[in-house]
Amino acid sequence: MVSVNTSGNSTGLIQVRGLDKTYKRGGEAIHVLQGLNLDVDKGDFVAFMGPSGSGKSTLLNLLGGLDVPTSGTISVAGDEITHMSSGKLTEWRARHVGFVFQMYNLVPVLTAFQNVELPLLLTSLSRSQRREHVEAALSIVGLPDRSRHFPRQLSGGQEQRVAIARAIVSDPTFLLCDEPTGDLDRKSADEIMALIEELVDKHNKTVLMVTHDPLVAARSHMTLHLEKGALVEGSKGRQDVSAGGAS
């Protein structure tokens, strides 16, 4: 269950408490996120919406351990990540986070197979075990026959599927999707969203997604709106979810 929590008593998979992020630009402090509280349970599918500069991507970066907050805490499956060293945070990301980006961000000189294999190179899996995992991930995203193709030989939708396969191949704790359909036409976007829904419904993945598209957001369990660094509203998506009060 997703909740924009103010009580501090929840035991969700992801717990965010009093999250602040402030940038300094030319001596001026810019408060991107202010006192954010959030709980996300395993299997939840949350969409974040909001105007540009509202802090959506900053929130996603903080949840993914790519950036550190000015104050506040983030705990994932019991690990408090906000005070981890850079090296520890890198290891943590490898184990717990799968990233999907708007521009796919595949390595163009590697085949689909090699791109999906990248996160597994950091594990102790043998070559044959890695092959099994990669083939399974490519099957889940519907591209078992494109493993030898390079990104330039794939359509945008297919590239994003490969990126999703890369994100799930190491079975991370949760997926962070930053505008996953932002660069796709409607048909491809629908296919990608169907795939993400399948990951949530069939494979019980936890997904946190930033989007500008209300139609895409409507397919999540819950849409949270960010405005001026605060979660100001929570609306139900395709399933029944309960939300706490905005901070």
Next chain:
Amino acid sequence: MKFSALIFSNLFRKKVRLILTLGSFAVALFLFAFLAVVKDAFNRGGTVASANRLVTINRVSIIQPIPLSYRDKILRIPGVQRVTFDNWFGGVYQEEKNFFPQFVIDPENQRQVFSELLVSDDQWNAFLKDRQGAIAGAGTAKRFGWKVGDRIPIKNSIYGSDAWEFNLDGIYHGRTAQDDETQFWFQWDYFEERVPDRNKGQVGWYTVKLDSPDDAVRISKAIDDEFANSPYETKTETESAFAAGWVKQFGNIEFLILAIGSVVFFTLLLVTGNTMAISVRERTGELAILKAIGFKNGSILLFILAESLTIALIGGLAGLGLALAAIPVMGAALNGLLPNLIISKSMLATGIGFALLVGAASGILPGIGAMRLRVVEAFRKV
């Protein structure tokens, strides 16, 4: 090994750039090898010089003669084992371009003093019995296609314009590849018979073999003191010092070669450093992705260093391979102006070392930049 696909795929990202960078390394290493063998050839006299040999020349200049009568006086100095003498002949074979060093030698002592230059007993005995006999180095014999028994005419402008005829009685070989195999020796008696009276009884220089190299300083001083205040004062020094002084006549070859080599490597460093910097900058987004999915800073640095070192190694090996093939041909084209141009194993190892050093230096700064790359900022730029 599991990262090899990632490293090699990045290497071949821009094929033209890769070929040009490999070419830069290959040309630089070829030039390095060439400069190294030329430097080695110039310094060969010093490196192959025996520690227990001294060279005595006229104090004024090596082109001024000294009397043959000095030999016995030198031999009387305690610690001197043997003395031999030589004269520069300065002729050419058939035409001017066929130059090689010819020495009038002292047949009694030549083999014992220069024991590293090997000639068979049969051939040496034939030479001793033949007043017009000659012994040629294997390099010179090969260059002109000579074989034992050939009649060799040598033109000379110092001692008259007529050609001197010699019978090739033997061919000597060096004990090591570095030994000079370009010389041509012939008999003192034949020389004395034909030169004008004013040149008779005079030698170019003495080579003195010592019982112990520890006595070199004492004996050098004793020889020069012996002939002090005479019409033919002498200058005696170790064979390696003599060889070094000989090379200095051509100018500071070592400095010249070092200067050219330094410029080449500094330029190579700038070119490859710039190439690596561009290559890394082009894939900021990809590096950010690798870091996002869990590759550590150290791994990113190692990937970039592995790329630059691989380019350096392949390019360096190509350049040295080219040098191995081309330098003997170039040596032949120099018509014996320099001793054998030889690429030694140490030169090859130094070349590879230099290439890897440049590879590491060109990859380290872009690699550190990639290490310090902040993922969030990188994604903003992409």
